[in-house]
Amino acid sequence: MSPNLFFLLASLLFSIGLVGLVSRRNLFVLYMSIELMLSSINLLLATFSKVLGDASGSVIALLMIGVIAAEAALFLAMIVHIYRSSRSVDSDNFTALAQGKE
Amino acid sequence: MERRLVVQGIENLLEISIFTILALFMLGGSITMIMSRQTIFSAFGFLVAMIALAGIFALLDARFLAVAQIMVSVGAIVVLSILTVLTINMREENLPYERHKYKWMFFSFILALPITLLIYKSATAMYESFKTMEAVTSKVVGKLLFSEWVLAFEIVSVLLLAAMVGAIVIARKEIPKHEIPKEERA
Amino acid sequence: MMDNILTNIIFLPLFAAVVLGVFRADTKYLKIGAMLSSVATLFLVLFMTYNFDPHAGMQFIKISPWIQNAGISYFVGVDALSLVILLLISLLMPPLYIYMYHEKRKGYWYNMMLLQTGVSGAVLSLDMMLFYLFWETMLLPIFVMIGKYGNGLHRYNSMKIVLMTILGSMSMLFSIMYIGYIYFETHGIWSFALNDLASIDFNAQTSIWLASGFLLAFAIKIPLVGFHTWMAPAYGSAPTPAVVIMSSIMAKLGIYGIWRFGYSLFDSTLSYYAPTIITLALIGLLYYAIRAITELHLRRMFAYSSGSHLSLIALGLFLGNIYAWSGSLYFIATHALASAGMFIVIGLTYKRFNTVYLDSLGGIASKAPRFSFFFAFFALSIAGLPGTGGFVAELLIIIGAFKVNFYIGVATATTMLSAMVYIFWMLQRALFGTANNEREYEDLSFREMIMLLPLVVLLIATGVMPSFFMQIFDPFLVSTLEAFTLNSGGVK
Amino acid sequence: MIEQLILTLPMAIIVLGAFVLLLISHSKRFNLDRLNLIAVFFLILSSCVQFIIFKSNDIEFLFSDVFGETFILDTFSRIFDLMFTIGAILTLLINNDYFKSRRYFNGEYFALILFSVFGMMMLSHAHELVTAFIALEIASLSVYALVGYHKNNRVSSEAMLKYMVLGSMTGAFFMLGTALIYGAVGSTNLSDIALYTANHNIDEMSLLMVGASFISITIMFKIGAVPFHSWVIDVYHGAPYPITMFMASTFKIAIFAIALRLYIVNFGEVNVFWSELLQAITILTLIGGSWMAISQTLVKRMLAGSSIVHSGYLLIGISSLGLGSEMAGPAVMFYLIAYFISAVGSFGILSFIASQSKTQMRFEDFKGFANRRPYMALMMSIFMLSLAGFPSTIGFLGKFYIFTSAIESGQILLAGLGILTAFISVYYYFKLIAMMYFYESDEQKKKLPIDISTILIFAMGLVVVWGGMGTTLIPFIPGADGFIDIAQETINSLK
Structure with missing residues (x-):
């Protein structure tokens, strides 16, 4: 079985994450898109690990899961905070800065 | 000799079909995630994608990674996300009203396409086959x-x-x- | 003593300002301190002039390394050219402090002291970076003085003068850095000392570009016509001491810069620019004169007048023969004295009558004779009254112009005529005519006479015995001209 | 063994300090003053240890038998360590009044600052891309939380949201680049990458180039280069003043720590490849940043916009670096020092004022400031002049080096554009000076409180002037020459 399919899958996942990040306004979806991008990098790493015959790639992926967990914690906290303070998870709802408010 | 070839062929077929199924689950899950209006469906799509990703890790002989993926990503992160979604319990009217969602998606896909191709092309140009290695x-x-x-x-x-x-x-x-x-x- | 005399001259006012500032001196002590520092500086300068050897070229040189990694050194020295301007600034400072006698705002005094340091530093420094430092430093006090103590649209005007001047100096900085880099490339070490940089041979194209960087800075400072939009507003809204320094000294620094840096760095390239600048200067002569004739605001009128005369100086500089050059250098000195006196008198006018508009003045001659004498004297010496230094200088430049080209000579000669026109017209309206009886006409006080008399004496002395003063810089001009003709053959 | 343990002490102290602060943050016995002092105590302790071990150059990689070549100890990283700790110390001390004037600060705040300092120090020591990424994430995540610290303020939350979404996205790009480089080289160690780039032809390295470009995107984003700048002004505006100060001075420098290491050591061979792209980004950054800085009415936003322009100057240096300029490395390093000092000072004054007035600072609010607070106005003018690159300040020498290095590498147009933007920057910096000095104030002259914040601001002002015209005549104190020597030595230790 050739690694091409894995590469294709990883790059597709990355761009799906990117599309979600750019096009959606729901904060949850933004958060999950970023997680998806990071996970696709994990896939890429695992594939490279097998291609190179070097286990380090998998270990990096393992460390990355830790990083993903850390980002998830902060993101969820932020979403909870923002929903509590403004009853909204719409990223377009936050335009006070652009309007130069204080 | 004959028999080994047959077994290998069956194994290959099996591998490819398992990969196809998992890949379809992943893509389907992630596309559901970015498409659906209801946050909870998005989260379930994400869950499916993450579980499928664990399967693909296993397919890549990264068994420990697969286990970690199931335990941490699925078991902790995604479940935590779903719990958060449920706790917040957003009502329909609090969800963002995204009228031009698909238009945006189309444009951003055109933007993301070169990046996809860049990653894919540059990675495949260098490596064509797996190396045999012991399972991780x-x-x-x-x-x-x-x-x-x-x-x-x-x-x-x-x-x-x-x-x-x-x-x-x-x-x-x-x-x-x-x-x-x-x-x-x- | 003689070793560090230039350093002392430069930093004495700054030192005084710092000491007074640290002790947070009262206005009373501030006045005394500022006056003392200026008088002491004047004595130092006079003492140095006494020891100055006109034939020796650069003198009292002091070099010490400063920022070695960048090749910037503290390098000062004086020759006839810088001596003239140094003498002017130190001569003008004490009368200006007398003029500011009643001034209670402390910032005024500090700014003047800083200004003196900036100007004398710029005149004396022979390291390009040091020159740039002082060149920018002298802008700050002007910025604050116009913006804080000016009148009219002063905030806007001060921003305008700063931006335009800095545009010029940034382009000069670029040229300086490029030249420094060329030196680094050929010699392997950094240096910005003028004599090091002067040894570089540029190719023609680079030289033209680099010269344009310098010329832009100096043209804005002079200002040549086309770069002059800051001039009338800034002169109009600046307080009197700032105007005096701007027109008498800082504008001359533009000429000085061309002379000092232009001729030593790219002598042959300057003749490439000579036709352009001569044209600009000729246009400037007429344009500024016409603007002066139509202007009713006295300060702006003399701003244009000084623009016109500075164009004449620039013209003389680029004519490139000994008459025009000595005329230019002489005119730098005499015009500085005359315009300083004139702007001080205008300042006194404003103090008395609260207006400087011509149409609201009139009849001063009959009520305040001493005042009108000084008023008329300075105005006429600006116009080039025979017997004052200005006449000699203008005559020399005109002779130089005729030597080059008949038409340029004729065009140059019109300055004297047009100046006569607006000066006489102005005098007639301001001094004669009907007096306004409700107004109080106060004549000059003793203090004001003391302040103005030295300027009068000097103007007459320069007019009566020009050769005495010219012997300071004649050898300098001759040697520079020899070098100049050797390289480019002057203007065709 | 024990010697190597001592070498880890500076970081260990920082993490330990964070733990201690977390433990005592909710004790009633420690008010903000004390917590601040404890945080500063740990930072000072760490920087003292750094001073002591500064010259021990015999160990290049820490615990190389265990860690491999992942943790480098060179002069470069030590200088950056010092700058981070000093930056954090100044941030904490200058803002002491600000913390007390706002209710929302508490113990975790100081712990987060220490965590982010730890991340930055790790970033400057990292000799391996994954470690660098994790270190960057430690610093970034702490800063995200700090930006949104004022939770009742909608603007603060919004800034955090914006910064976090965009920052995490570009963080993902960094990791993607790392993964691709790992795929190409088979290792993420910087020495292996340097070996790989030195031994391969540029046509064979497409995978590495793609990866390196993705990493560049992250770096450009974090330093706020146009077109990745959209967050800068809003986030700097939304964040509390101390955090803005911390981000603009310290965090920005941390990004340059990894950027310089990557560009000089690892991609040194391939820099020429993207020099045109880098030049384009530089031009956009200079012009866009100037445009944004001109059009602001809030001083904080103006400074944020101008910090983009300063990134542009640094990018001029980096792009000259790629074209093989000898001076560019020290020039960038010197400019970093110069910018660091000036930014700390100017933002410090802003938060000093904000600690007493509680409104956002518009340009109009500075009218008559020189009357109310003559000394502070003088200091602010000095910092503005330094940022504008006025001669006799350290900022002028910084610009001088950057522009000469651009001329050296043949990028005359870029140097010219830099001069032009410096000219434009004179407008918005002098505008503030004009506001302060040209208007009279109705309010009474206030007495200058002599406390730790004002003293530090004055010290910074002194450094700015001394760094611009100081000599090394006085022993033990680096003058302008000394700073340049430090910059030179720092860059030399990289090669």
Whole structure:
């Protein structure tokens, strides 16, 4: 079985994450898109690990899961905070800065 | 001899079909995630994608990674996300009203396409086949983790701690309004 | 003593300002301190002039390394050219402090002291970076003085003068850095000392570009016509001491810069620019004169007048023969004295009558004779009254112009005529005519006479015995001209 | 063994300090003053240890038998360590009044600052891309939380949201680049990558180039280069003043720590490949930043916009670096020092004022400031002049080096554009000076409180002037020459 399919899958996942990040306004979806991008990098790493015959790639992926967990914690906290303070998870709802408010 | 070839052929077929199924699940899950209006469907799509990703890790002989993926990503992160979605319990009218969602998606897909191709082309141009290697079991991972990657491993713990502190600080209930002087209120 | 005399001259006012500032001196002591520092500086300068050897070229040189990694050194020295301007600034400072006698705002005094340091530093420094430092430093006090103590649209005007001047100096900085880099490339070490940089041979194209960087800075400072939009507003809204320094000294620094840096760095390239600048200067002569004739605001009128005369100086500089050059250099000195006196008198006018508009003045001659004498004297010496230094200088430049080309000569000669026109017209309206009887006409006090008399004496002395003063810089001009003709053959 | 442990002490102290602060943050016995002092105590302890071990150059990689070559100890990283700790110390001390004037600060705040300092120090020591990424995440995540610290303020939350979404996205790009480089080289260690780039032809390295470009995107984002700048002004505006100060001075420098290491050591061979792209980004950054700085009415936003322009100047240096300029490395390093000092000073004054007035600072609010607070106005003018690159300040020498290095590498147009933007920057910096000095104030002259914040601001002002015209005549104190020597030595230790 050739690694091409894995590469294709990883790059597709990355761009799906990117599309979600750019096009959606729901904060949850933004958060999950970023997680998806990071996970696709994990896939890429695992594939490279097998291609190179070097286990380090998998270990990096393992460390990355830790990083993903850390980002998830902060993101969820932020979403909870923002929903509590403004009853909204719409990223377009936050335009006070652009309007130069204080 | 004959028999080995047949077995290998069947194994290959099996591998490809398993990969196809998993890949379809992943793509389907992630596309559901970015498409659906209801947050909870998005979260379930994400869950499916993450479980399928664990399967693909297993297919890549990274068994420990697969287990970690199931335990951490699926078991902790995604479940936590779903719990958060349920806790917040957003009502329909609080969801963002995205009228031009598909238009945006189309444009951003055109933007993302070159990046996809760039990653894919540059990766495939270099490698055409897998190397045979022993499966990445917990033993191998453990050895590497505590020799070559021990520094990274240790600072990941600091990262988790910092993120935890940050999360607590952000998510903690605010000081009641009446205790704050008027001019500081937003 | 003689070793560090230039350093003392430059930093004495700054030192006084710092000491007074640290002790947070009262206005009373501030006045005394400023006056003392200026008088002491004047004595130092006079003492140095006494020891100055006109034939020796650069003198009292002091070099010490400063920022070695960048090749910037503290390198000062004086020759006839810088001596003239140094003498002017130190001569003008005491009368200006007398003029500011009643001034209670402390910032005024500090800014003047800083200004003196900036100007004398710029005149004396022979390291390009040091020159740039002082060149920018002298802008700050002007910025504050116009913006804080000016009148009219002063905030806007001060921003305007700063931006335009800095545009010029940024382009000069670029040229300086490029030249420094070329030196670094050929010699392997950084240096911005003028004599090091002067040894570089540029190719023609680079040289033209680099020269344009310098010329832009100096053209804005002079200002040549086309770069002059800051001039009338800034002169109009600046307080009198700032105007005096701007027109008498800082504008001359533009000429000085061309002379000092232009001729030593790219002598042959300057003749490439000579036709353009001569044209600009000729246009400037007429344009500024016409603007002066039509102007009713006295300060703006003399701003244009000084623009016109500075164009004449620039013209003389680029004519490239000994008459025009000595005329230019002489005119730098005499015009500085005359315009300083004139702007001080205008300042006194404003103090008395609260207006500087011509149409609201009139009849001063009969009520305040001493005042009108000084008024008329300075105005006429600006116009080039025979017997004052201005006449000699203008005559020399005109002779130089005729030597080059008949038409340029004729065009140059019109300055004297047009100046006569607007000066006489102005005098007639301001001094004669009907006096306004409700107004109080106060004549000059003793203090004001003391302040103006030295300028009068010097103007007459320069007019009566020009050769005495010219012997300071004649050898300098001759040697520079020899070098210049050797390289480019002057203007065709 | 024990010697190597001592070498880890500076970081260990920082993390330990963070733990201690977390433990005592909710004790009733420690008010903000004390917590601040404890945080500063740990930072000072750490920087003292750094001073002591500064010259021990015999160990290049820490615990190389265990860690491999992942943790480098060179002069470069030590200088950056010092700058981070000093930056954090100044941030904490200058803002002491600000913390007390706002109710929302508490113990975790100081812990987060220490965590982010730890991340930055790790970033400057990292000799391996994954470690660098994790270190960057430690610093970034702490800063995200700090930006949104004022939770009752909608603007603060919004800034955090914006910064976090965009920052995490570009963080993902960094990791993607790392993964691709790992795929190409088979290792993420910087020495292996340097070996790989030295031994391969540029046509064979497409995978590495793609990866390196993705990493560049992250770096450009974090330093706020146009077109990745959209967050800068809003986030700097939304964050509390101390955090803005911390981000603009310290965090920005941390990004340059990894950027310089990557560009000089690892991609040194391939820098020429993207020099045109880098030049384009530089031009956009200079012009866009100037445009944004001109059009602001809030001083904080103006400074944020101008910090983009300063990134542009630094990018001029980096792109000259790619074209093989000898001076560019020290020039960038010197400019970093110069910018660091000036930014700390100017933002310090802003938060000093904000600690007493509680409104956002518009340009109009500075009218008559020189009357009310003559000394502070003088200091602010000095910092503005330094940022504008006025001669006799350290900012002028910084610009001088950057522009000469651009001329050296043949990028005359870029140097010219830099001069032009410096000219434009004179407008918005002098506008503030004009506001302060040209208007009279109705309010009474206030007495200058002599406390730790004002003293430090004055010290910074002194450094700015001394760094611009100081000599090394006085022993033990680096003058302008000394700073340049430090910059030179720092860059030399990289090669």
